[in-house]
Amino acid sequence: MSIIVQKFGGSSVANVARIKMVAKRIVRAKKRGVKPVVVVSALGDTTDELEKLVSQITDEPDEREMDMLLSTGEQVSVALLAMAIHELGVGAVSFTGPQVGIITDRLHTKARILGINAARIHQALRRDKVVIVAGFQGRTESGEITTLGRGGSDLTAVALAQVLGATACEIYTDVDGIYTADPRIVRDARMIEQISYDEILEMAALGAKVMHARSVEVGKKFNVPIYVRNSAHNGKGTLITKESKKMEDVVVSGVALMEDEAKITIFSVPDKPGIAAKIFAKLAAGEVNIDMIIQNKTETNTTDISFTVYKKELRKALRVVKDAVSKLGVRRVVCDENISKVSIVGVGMRSHSGVAAKMFRCLARKQINIDMISTSEIKISCVVNGRKGKQAVRAIHKEFGLGTGKGQKGRA
Amino acid sequence: MSIIVQKFGGSSVANVARIKMVAKRIVRAKKRGVKPVVVVSALGDTTDELEKLVSQITDEPDEREMDMLLSTGEQVSVALLAMAIHELGVGAVSFTGPQVGIITDRLHTKARILGINAARIHQALRRDKVVIVAGFQGRTESGEITTLGRGGSDLTAVALAQVLGATACEIYTDVDGIYTADPRIVRDARMIEQISYDEILEMAALGAKVMHARSVEVGKKFNVPIYVRNSAHNGKGTLITKESKKMEDVVVSGVALMEDEAKITIFSVPDKPGIAAKIFAKLAAGEVNIDMIIQNKTETNTTDISFTVYKKELRKALRVVKDAVSKLGVRRVVCDENISKVSIVGVGMRSHSGVAAKMFRCLARKQINIDMISTSEIKISCVVNGRKGKQAVRAIHKEFGLGTGKGQKGRA
Numbered sequence A, B: 001m002s003i004i005v006q007k008f009g010g011s012s013v014a015n016v017a018r019i020k021m022v023a024k025r026i027v028r029a030k031k032r033g034v035k036p037v038v039v040v041s042a043l044g045d046t047t048d049e050l051e052k053l054v055s056q057i058t059d060e061p062d063e064r065e066m067d068m069l070l071s072t073g074e075q076v077s078v079a080l081l082a083m084a085i086h087e088l089g090v091g092a093v094s095f096t097g098p099q100v101g102i103i104t105d106r107l108h109t110k111a112r113i114l115g116i117n118a119a120r121i122h123q124a125l126r127r128d129k130v131v132i133v134a135g136f137q138g139r140t141e142s143g144e145i146t147t148l149g150r151g152g153s154d155l156t157a158v159a160l161a162q163v164l165g166a167t168a169c170e171i172y173t174d175v176d177g178i179y180t181a182d183p184r185i186v187r188d189a190r191m192i193e194q195i196s197y198d199e200i201l202e203m204a205a206l207g208a209k210v211m212h213a214r215s216v217e218v219g220k221k222f223n224v225p226i227y228v229r230n231s232a233h234n235g236k237g238t239l240i241t242k243e244s245k246k247m248e249d250v251v252v253s254g255v256a257l258m259e260d261e262a263k264i265t266i267f268s269v270p271d272k273p274g275i276a277a278k279i280f281a282k283l284a285a286g287e288v289n290i291d292m293i294i295q296n297k298t299e300t301n302t303t304d305i306s307f308t309v310y311k312k313e314l315r316k317a318l319r320v321v322k323d324a325v326s327k328l329g330v331r332r333v334v335c336d337e338n339i340s341k342v343s344i345v346g347v348g349m350r351s352h353s354g355v356a357a358k359m360f361r362c363l364a365r366k367q368i369n370i371d372m373i374s375t376s377e378i379k380i381s382c383v384v385n386g387r388k389g390k391q392a393v394r395a396i397h398k399e400f401g402l403g404t405g406k407g408q409k410g411r412a
Helices: A016-031 A046-055 A063-086 A119-126 A152-164 A197-205 A213-222 A245-249 A275-285 A311-325 A355-365 A386-399 B016-031 B046-055 B063-087 B119-126 B152-164 B197-205 B213-221 B245-249 B275-285 B311-325 B355-365 B386-399
Strands: A003-008 A035-040 A092-095 A102-104 A113-116 A130-134 A137-139 A145-147 A168-173 A194-196 A226-230 A238-241 A254-258 A261-270 A290-297 A302-310 A332-336 A339-345 A372-376 A379-385 B003-008 B035-040 B092-095 B102-104 B113-116 B130-134 B137-139 B145-147 B168-173 B194-196 B226-230 B238-241 B254-258 B261-270 B290-297 B302-310 B332-336 B339-345 B372-376 B379-385
Touching (some): A003 A152, A016 A035, A016 A130, A035 A063, A035 A152, A063 A137, A063 B063, A063 B092, A092 A119, A092 B063, A119 A152, A130 A152, A137 A152, A194 A197, A197 A238, A254 A386, A261 A275, A261 A311, A275 A290, A275 A302, A290 A372, A302 A311, A311 A332, A339 A355, A339 A386, A379 A386, B016 B063, B035 B119, B035 B152, B046 B063, B063 B130, B063 B137, B063 B145, B092 B119, B119 B130, B130 B152, B137 B152, B152 B168, B152 B213, B194 B197, B197 B213, B213 B226, B261 B275, B261 B339, B275 B290, B290 B372, B339 B355, B355 B379, B355 B386, B379 B386
Parallel strands (some): A003 A168, A092 A130, B003 B035, B003 B168, B102 B137, B194 B238
Antiparallel strands (some): A137 A145, A261 A332, A372 A379, B226 B238, B254 B339, B261 B302, B261 B332, B290 B302
16 A cells, blocks of 8 residues: 655644645545555644744744744644544544654754654554654754754655655645746746656745745655645646656746845955855855855956845844955945846756747846846746846746736736 | 752743743842753643644544643743743753653653653753753653643652752742632632641642642652742742641641532442442543542442542543443432532641531531531541532631631621
C-alpha cells in the first residue's frame, strides 16, 4: 500500500470547519487505499498573533525562544486534526517535528533538515494510523526546538515524502495550483498543469508565493512528484516534476513579482580586489540573504555596489554593511525600499532566443525604467520602480501570450 | 548560591504587562543573589480557548491528543517570559517539560512524575541563566507528551524544588496567600501565616483552590518549604511547612467549600461480600476518582451505596456503574449534581474534642440538613444541599471565630 504525503497550509486549517473538511479529505484518501502521512501548518493567523505578543515585549527576540514560541502553532493544528479524524472513526496519531525525529542544524528560525528518523512514523503506519506531523519544526541533536523558516511546512512534507518513499507529495493550499502570474494582479492568469522543478525554483525565488524554493530543491534532488492543489475542492492542480521535452515548447511559463526586497547601494567603494568579497562575507556571517548584486565602476578609482535584500532583513543588513565599510573611506550607503522585481521564467528559454529583448521592449513601451537586470538560463529578472511592478507584470504576461484570453482587456 | 523555584500561575502571566512584571520580579530575585528556576503556567485563558476549539470538534477527545494540544499553552508562556527577561538585560533560557527531563507515566491528562533529570537545568544555571520551565507537562520514557492534570504546574514547581535542592518553592498567584475561607464567600476571612502540609492537603482535597494536593504531598514528603504569595506585590504570603507545636493551639485552621462534586446512589445492591469491591474496582479501572462513600443497609437483603465523584467525571462514572451493576439486579442508579461539601480542617482537632458536635450544631441552627459525613484525624466534611453550601461556610467560619472581625455582620 502506497504512502502519500499531504500537506495542509494555515489557510486550509484556519478554523474548525476547515479542519473538519481536511479530516474528511484525508479519510477519503485512506479509504481509497493509500496511507496518508499528513503535514500541517499553524492555524490561520496563529503565527501572526504570537509575533504580535512578541513585538510588545522586544524588538529583537532571541531566535531560540522564537522557535520555542512559534513551534506551538503547528502542535495545536496536529492535535486538533487528529481529533477531527478520530471523530470520523479513523485512527490517527499526531507528532511534533522533534518527536518524529526531524533533526536539524542549530540555525534557529531557519534551520536546515539534517535527517529524519522515520521509525516512529512507520510504526504508526503499521498500526494503520493516519500519521499527522507538525510542519515547520524539528530539533537539534541536543534537543533544542528549531523551526525551518519560510516554507518550512512544505519542506517537512517533501522531506518526509522522500524519506518514506511516498508516491507523491500533495501540497494543499487555498489556490487551485500554480498560475502563469498572480491572479490578483493578472486577471486572466492561467493555471499551469505541469511544470519543472527548475522553473518553480526560479519562480519561488522570484516571489511567486505558492511553493518555497527549499522544498522544491529537495523534491528535485530526490525526484518527488509534488502536486499543488486547492484544499477546498478536487481540482487536479499543478504537478511539479522533472523536465520533459514537451515543456520546452513553452517559452515562458510564468511571470513573477517580488515586492519584499529593498536595494542597498554602497557608493565609492575602493576598487581593489577583495573588497566586495569582504563586505559580502560579513553579510553572510550576519546571515543576511542577498539576492541580486550589481557593481558599476565609476570614473574615479572607486566603484558603486548595489544589491537587494529582504525588506525585513534591511535593518540588519544596513548595520552589517555600515560596520563593514566604516574603515574603507566609503562615501555613503543608501537604501531604497520602493523597488519591485519582475521576472519571467521558462525552460523554453534554453531553446528560444530573443526572449530578453522582447521583455525589455515591452517594459520600454510602457515607459517602465529598468534599474537592475539579472538572468539565468531559464529566467530574466528586472528591478523596476516599486509603483510600476504590477503594471509590468500585466504587460509582460500579455506580451508573451500567457493568459486564458478571459478578461484580457483588464488592467494591463 | 541557593536555588529558589518560583512558580507563576496563569493569572500572573495573563497578558504582556503581567509577563513583564513577573520578569522584573525574577530579575530582582536574581540580583539579590539567588538562582531562580521559574515554572510558568499557560497565559490566562489559553487553556479554555483551546478546550473551546476541541468542543467544536469532539465530545470525547483522545487524551493523548489533548496533551499534545494543551502542553502548547505553557510553551508559549515560557518563551515569552524568557524574552521579557532578556529585555531586562539578564540571560534566560526556556525549556518544555519534556526537554528538561520531566519523565512521567503514561496516564495522559493526569500523568504522574516518575523522575526528573535535572542535568540540563544545572548546566543552564552554571551558565548563569535564569531557567524557565513549562509547568504542567512532561514526557513518557518513549517520548509521548503528557500533562499532569489539575495543579500540574504547582507539582512541577515543587518537584523541581526537591530535585534541585532549592531552599524554597514560591507559588505566585493572584491572591495574597491561603485564607481561613474563600474571601469571596466569607468577607472577613483571614490570611493564614503558617500552616502544615497535612492541613493544606485536606483543604486542597476539600475544594480550597490555592494549592493542589499532589504538589503539597511532594512538598511534605521531601520537606520543601512552600510559600503561597501574590505576584502583584511583596506580601509575605502563607508558608506551608511541617507541623509545629504552635499550630496545635488553633483548633480549626480553615473552612473549605467544594461544589465540583456530584453524588451517585445505587439502590438495592445485593448485600453480599465483594459486591461493593467489584463496583469500585471497575470505577478505579475506569479512572474515575471517588471521594466520599456511604453504604446503608436497607430492610431487605440489599443495601444502598452512595458516593461522590467530580461532576466532570459524572457521565463516565454513571456509564461504568450502570455497566457494573447491570447483572446484579440493582433497582436503579440515580445521581444528584446539586450538592456542596463543607469541611473544616485543623491539626488542633487532634488535641481538642467536641469539634464535630459544634459544627453539626451550627448547621442545625441554620436549618441546613446534612446528607453525608466524612471525617479524618484533622478534618470533618459534611455534604449539604448545593444551594446551602456558601451559607454553611459563613456560619461555620463565624462559629469557630476564624475571621478578622472585619465585616462580621456580612452575609453569614
